[in-house]
Amino acid sequence: MKQDVPAIEVKNLSKKFSGRLAVRDLSLRVNRGEILGFLGPNGSGKTTAFRMLCGLLTPDSGEGYCLGYDIRRENAWIKRHIGYMTQRFSLWEDLTVRENLAFVAQIHRLKDRRRRVREIMAEYGLAEVAGELASHLSGGWKQRLALAAALVHQPELLLLDEPTAGVDPAARRDFWDNLHHLAHAGLAILVSTHYMDEAERCHKLVCLAAGRVLEQGTAREIVARQNLHAYQVGGKDLALLARSLAGKPGVAEAIVFGNCLTVVGSQREELVATLASLPPEYPVSPAETGLEEAFIYLMGQREKER
């Protein structure tokens, strides 16, 4: 155990698949007790980054350490001290909950395996389904089982690849409470997600697109750095209004949320002028910029750069 080093410290990791860069110059630092969120559209290299960090893939260039072990040469050691939850449920559906956990515990050569499996099942409320085949579990239960399997050997670093896809809101909230509890106990957690509410629960965020890091920092910092101004518009036929506003001076985004339209832009004067020209049946009021607006703006800016 190497206690005094950061959980993850990598520099300029790159990985190519058939000529296309899946991850480009990824540099990261994750401290113990910290939850770092990976935010990025599909295909932005999140899964590839995870696989490099846990030693499943060898990077083409760059270097780094996970828990103080070299990710190129010491991946066998890394695998022993991390818990990895894959994007798709990857435990055995034709084994029971207990058998799955016992298998993982055995591979990790834990001492007193039975007690440890019982312990982790009790901790995550799996005791009542211990004898059920994994294939019979619903999405939320499967996710709990996968988390328990990733934690059975008490890892120091947890890698979670879109862990809450297809899980209901209550189970998601539960799951995140668990993560914070684990982080408080000193675990470093790296988690990728598409949900903004989950992203806001991370200590720090990394925004990825096409394999490149666009932004790093807390959710608040990232929103502030985009320097966006948001207004809310009420009235009827907002979908039509949103279309007609798109591309007007100062308007970067126009998104309908139920009965109001949120308009976002970086040039305040232009945006205000555009909104002032709207007919009087559309009342305008200032609004707060959320992480989602900031993130979509960020992605949009990147598209323009290309």
Next chain:
Amino acid sequence: MSFFSPSRWLGMFLKECRQLARDRVTLAMIVVIPLAQLVIFGFAINTDPRLMPTLVVAGENSDLTRAFLASLENTGYFQIIGDASDPLAAETALATGEAQFVVNIPSDFSRRLIRGENPVILLEADATDPLAVTAALAAAEAIPGRLARRELQGTLAHLAPEVEPFRLVSHRRYNPEGITKFNIVPGMMGVILTLTMVLMTGLAITRERERGNLEMLLALPLRPLEILAGKIVPYVAIGLVQTTLVLLGARFVFAIPMLGRLTAIYGVFLVFIAANLTVGITLSSLARSQLQAMQMAVFYFLPNIVLSGFFFPFRGMPSWARFLGNLLPLTYFNRLIRGVILKGNDWPLLWPSLWPLLVFTLVMFTAALVFSRKTLD
């Protein structure tokens, strides 16, 4: 909703065609399997093998015996590969399958012929595969009469003796009654094991891949050797259960004799099972899906049936086909199992066909390790 809409049908049809066109392996199978079958069945199979290896235990070497051996070779069925130093060496050659026939010429052959004592030449045949030797034995049995007549031709022909001056006695060793199932049933055991072992392990890794379990396996601190060995060993037990079933069936349903020691029989099966399991694991680490693994298993299975000497005599095939056949485990298994069951061979006599199987197993397992390392990265 109409009962049959041509445009809906067209939609379904086009979707099917597009998917089929993208499935390269299936397309390759559609082309390669019929071609391979045609070539193999067409050119390799010959149920009337010629030039079969024949050893001579010559008690004497005279003009007469040389004339006899020459006419034996002239039938086209026999190829004399040498003189055996003693009957024991000849017996070994017959048991290992090195020789198909052994000719025994008694030491006083010429003297007794001249005295008119009707001496006997003994032709022993390895008749485990009756199909292979029947025609050759018939041709050999016609030789004594023809030899006598050849010396007395034309106007002297009427002097040819009514009774042949010497006799040729043939022994069909190991299968005196020429029962075909003695040959087919042991071979069938190998075919059954090849099919089930290769197919079952062939699906082993691709199943994990298809169900998404492979990534979990890889993220755990497991070594490829541990994964492969852990996957193979349960199938060894299944293979041994199958072995017991087919052996019981062969003994009690088909009344096949079991001359060899039981440990030798199971030993042969065990090595053969291992060879097939490594083939299956290798296919499994190459295939991308369970369907592909199954197609590959079928592709592997076909030449095994045709080229191993199971259905058709191995010695009847042209040399290129025998070369291919010698790369397949079933070929060695057929020799081994016939040797141990019908001839009662023990380890020393089994060894010549056993070591190639062991080498095959080792090579395949190494290949599986290398391939799986690649696919797992």
